[in-house]
Amino acid sequence: WATYSAACLLINYRSARKLGLPIRVLPISHGNPFWMIVDRKVTSLCRCIPFVGDNNFTRYNWRGWEVEDKCRSHLEMGDAYVQVTPGRNWLYLCSSESLLEVFRRRSDFSRPLELYELLRIFGSNLATVDGEKWKKQRKITASCFNESTSEVVWTESITLATDMLKFWSSKEAVSSTADDVRTLSLHVLSKAGFGKSFKFQSQDGQSVDTNPALNYKESLKIVLDNCVLIMALGTKFLSRPWLPTKLQNVHQACVAFQRHMTSVYEEEKRAHAKGLSSDRNLLSSLIRASNEEARASSVSTGSSGGLTESEIYGNMFVFNFAGHDTTAHTLMFAIAFLAANPEIQTWLSEELRAVFANRAADEWDYHRDYPRLVRCHAVLMETVRLYTPVPVAKWTETSTQALQVGNKSVIIPPNTMVIPSYAALHTHPRYWGEDSLEWRPARWVAKSTDGKEELKSPPRGTFMAWSEGDRSCPGKKFSQVEFVATMAVLFKDWRVSPQLFGKERDTDARRRLLRLIETDSAQVLLLQMLHPERAPLCWSKI
């Protein structure tokens, strides 16, 4: 293995040299699954070895190094550099113009589908296809993310956040924030996706019912919590009766989730055949949009242009997969940042009180109020700027591609990964100023000519948290509405602060929390705080 890796490394190094860019050589491939289990532990141990601890291996050869590095490597090496690994060469880019070009040339810099193949648990979906197949799926799925979906997300988020706040404020200190915002996000998805409402229930100190066959929500939760395991072992393997109970439960959850989707699918088909309109949710909208597309394309071309049943299930799964932890982890980061910055909580509640005055939460109106919550929105943008949850990868596949980086034309060989360095792009002083590493939501707020506050749009290509171009996130508005509604409930009349340890002063507790965010966040599947429970939070009324 070592000889084979060394030979591959040499071949890749020779190929990388032709790019004429700075190079960093790494001994282990980023995608090596065995290495991914131990990478952080091994590299952090190696860092402790005197005189040898700081090198390319310890700096770059682990998942999530970008979060710690931010724009340091690009400041040292320029807007483009290459990491050579035995598997492939990885070209990192931090130039807004070059990145816009990469996103624009979708077929030259395509999606490395092999990385997403595992998301095909319930069927082919947006994330696992490219080319014409993707175009068809995207056209049909895009129509489901509309204003009526946003309205459902708004109402459901407000209801759930109100109950979550009631629970948090009843406790002296809350250690379950991360789990609770995951529950909120899962329940919003259940309502918007399948039309099923669930009351908020914290998992703090409660025994969780792990029988997935009992209900759909539990099955979806188990599927999402174990999706890496399901993807790695495959649903067929998990169905073996001799497996341990935990794995059998995961299998039952897959079966229950699939059964639930089938029953809603059948229900919707029956309603459609009778000309009845059932409840609007992502699944029913998807079925409807697919039927309409099938009808339109059979009239115009004689072909069947709708989604197959398994593509519908595949896409429902990917909506849940892509929409669950992205928003939940972002909410966790934002609440932690706010707890460490009381003056920004005051700034936020000024807006909330001006917009809602004495209206109760059940009178808040999506169309009238949501667009006015500029500061809540700014908190979201600033949080995903510094802690961008979703990494994006492109590659050159089998062809050579030319790309302009600054005044240099770079010829990129086939089989090269092309990575937008989001952590660098979003913190580069050229785009974000000297305080680029500071969490400062006010940087997103500008005054319009009539004196009203509005959200600033950064120059194109400098902010890509929801990606760019045709393949950008279809759930962007969904996540924004969920986040803003939750912030509004939490911060209108309440304040959060870190619990004090022993004789600690407020300022020390806040500093400790900021340090936890900075040093204990990492890429697991997505970027997240690893141990937010280590800084319990206290809620108090203004």
Ligand code: HEM
């Ligand atoms: C803070 C929240 C979110 C962020 C930062 C985010 C970010 C992203 C990014 C960067 C991509 C592109 C990934 C790639 O090209 O490899 C993406 C794709 C996607 N996102 Fe999101 N997302 C969020 C929430 C959501 C939500 C709530 C949903 C659905 C309910 C969703 C559904 C999707 C889907 C289906 C794709 C695949 C699109 C395609 O390939 O055509 N996302 N998201």
